[in-house]
Amino acid sequence: MARAATTTDAFNAVAEPRRRRILDLLAGGERSVNDLVAALGVAQPLVSKHLRVLREVGLVEVRDEGRRRMYRLNGRPLKPIYDWVKSYEQSWAQRFERLDAVLEELKEIENGDDGDDD
Amino acid sequence: MARAATTTDAFNAVAEPRRRRILDLLAGGERSVNDLVAALGVAQPLVSKHLRVLREVGLVEVRDEGRRRMYRLNGRPLKPIYDWVKSYEQSWAQRFERLDAVLEELKEIENGDDGDDD
DNA sequence: TTGACACATTCCCATATAGATATATGATTT
């Protein structure tokens, strides 16, 4: 099996930095494709393809306005990512569990060794 | 260019569900590879390969214990994901901007049409 | 030393890109 499609879910869609950048731009408000092309400085077909991926996972929605297509953000599909990653918040905020272990080691070392040994 | 390597950053590493599951298991405490193999129900070489990816982005750390290798979680590389996605929290908590637009449309319809159209 | 156990790595395959280029589609203007 190959890697899962980028359109499988938001996790995969958002793994690509350019797509995150697009979402960042859309967070500032609705934008046309050409707007995005100019802001990103990449080829138009590539932007369209990225937008397609984002559309397929529901992260953006389109509205036709004359010959332009206005894209807007829909953050809802990001919530599963938020929920998942939030449950790990402790694991970087609390760097003290490890510290505990180190302190215990130091206590033991205190008993006789110098411990200059990284 | 192909897709970015899964070892490029945590975003890519975590796009794979099996790797998220591994982190979920490690969140409960240190585990040996065999433990993970049993818990996941997948082939051992595959688990080792996923662990390698997680190791390369710093999401797990290893400790040798006899012939076993004990893996433990390091959540720090998840922080960039958290920070990025957190800035979108409004965009799903606040589903009212859209509602506003709908209400405006309804007001207009009120002026003459029945609007039985969902 | 031999054997068993726990993992990691290598090789192979099918698949899915990201990007570049060329072209198709659809709306607006002239």
Next chain:
DNA sequence: AAATCATATATCTATATGGGAATGTGTCAA
């Protein structure tokens, strides 16, 4: 209708998988 503008899609290439099977490596037991 013809030309133009704004986007989307099709085609091609190089690359990076995830998974399966086989094999390599290091540790402990007999």
